[in-house]
Amino acid sequence: MFLLGARDILALCAALEVSPSKKKGQNFVTDPGTVRRIAAAAGISPGDTVVEIGPGLGSLTLALLEQGCKVIAIEIDPRLAAALPVTVSQHGASSADLHVLTQDALEIAGVSDLDLPAGWAAPRQLVANLPYNVATPLLLHFLEVLPGLECALVMVQAEVAERWVAGVADAAYGAPSVKLAWWGSVKRAFKVGRNVFYPAPNVDSAVVDFRRLEVRQRLEEDLKLSPQGWTDETIETLRQEVFAAVNAAFSQRRKTLRQSLAGYAGSPDAAVALLEAASISPGLRAERLSVTDFTKIAAAKLYGTSDTKCPE
Template sequence: MTTPSAGPSLLGPAEVRLLADRLDLRPTKQKGQNFVIDPNTVRRIVRDSGIGADDVVLEVGPGLGSLTLALLAVARRVVAVEVDPLLAAELPATVAERAPGQVDAFEVVLADALRIAEVPGPAPTALVANLPYNVSVPVLLHLLGLLPSLERGLVMVQSEVADRLAARPGSKVYGVPSVKASWYADVRRAGAVGRNVFWPAPNVDSGLVAWSRREPPATAVSRGEVFTVVDAGFAHRRKALRASLRELAGSAEASSAALAAAGIDPLTRGEQLVLADFVRLTEALVSVTGRPVVPGAGR
């Protein structure tokens, strides 16, 4: 057992296996459970996240606590959201054993991060997490929308998802996640993570995505309306926007009129537009149709 002055004692492969055996834990793909077993990887994530002694960090999917312990070595407070009751119940004991000096700086919340409505205690300033890969984008977007106090973050996701989140217009992987994430933040790729740092090793590569909060676009239309237009714009990637937006606009004529009003060629495809273009297009749709943008409203 470590002493308070020594700081947290991180988990390695042997410690992770011992914890799992004691809990009779069998990681499941359904819950996206791949536990980090390399202390250097969690140190790297904490270092690259840029968090400091004043930060309140939100972690999602802490699992057995590998990243949690590394975060507690630096942050003022860590709140971990865990959906698995078995893991959530064990985390406080792990922190007490391996980071006794930081017990009061830690809190675990048993909840589904996709449905959480608030985070206890001081408002979190950073999100640092090994996100469950099967729900990583919805979780990230939900938390960015829910918690405007989040100033920055670093998350580990599937490599292809990291590429999509950080993609730029015109790229083959630029799409809905790219545009929606840009509503909240400036997003960039922050490196790759090998498969051998996990147990069990995933069958996909992993990547780090860093982001810093920025002000959303100044517009009279709502975020939900813009996101509805974004969804429609990418629903049929091979179709021109004139056809993709016809249902939202109510007719091909209204779709063309809205695109013209927004200064966008009707034959343009969604992957060629930046967030500001989608905002302008949403405003034009509202103006042309005389109603809010609602999925299926043009039927």
């Protein structure tokens, strides 16, 4: 098998009459060493099923297939989706190990939408050079709709990576930091230079490693709750409430929680009462709260106390 280099990328763009779209976040990787490094860092085992969002011309797809896995490639551009199996075959990989979906990845609603070929297991890993303009919504969406997804190794804009890995009170800490922390842990893996892309972006890039943590375990450890008997629906209701509180608080991040959560709670006074029920100071700002703190606020709003037991 041989991977795509700069000349291959340019030739494919010309043959397919493809001009990389900024709107679609298209920057094609031209360096085989970079995609091999990503595929190796993902820790893929032969036979694993991996989902890739935005495969583009197939640079990373080939590196993943080289690891012996099966790839579900979700590509929104019909021209690129149609060309991908051909490129894979021409470069020495088996197209039988590739399943291409021509679709907006944000429209995937569950495993059934992946239309898995017979004998293919549901994916446990997401490995992708994510479209930079929608990287955060894509990762959060897939964590929500694919509960079997255990980990993700994705390349994103360096600034986005900073937001994802930021901790409480860090300058880059915000809503994406908290929402990803709901699902698990995230860390920066390595930087990627601008010169490995066509066209070269005007931003730096980084590969980020995400690992899912079982939500019930986190609630039990962080909040001392007993959620093992909670239904999936109960957990999802709590998550939605947490995310609503996060959105409200960070939409006015310069204001204290008494003000930023006024609309969420109903009024400034109601926000104070809610925060006091959650044992959180109304004078704090959003960037001072962890995912545990936001979960306490959500639990207080749903159940009247952040020390709730299993909801009825």
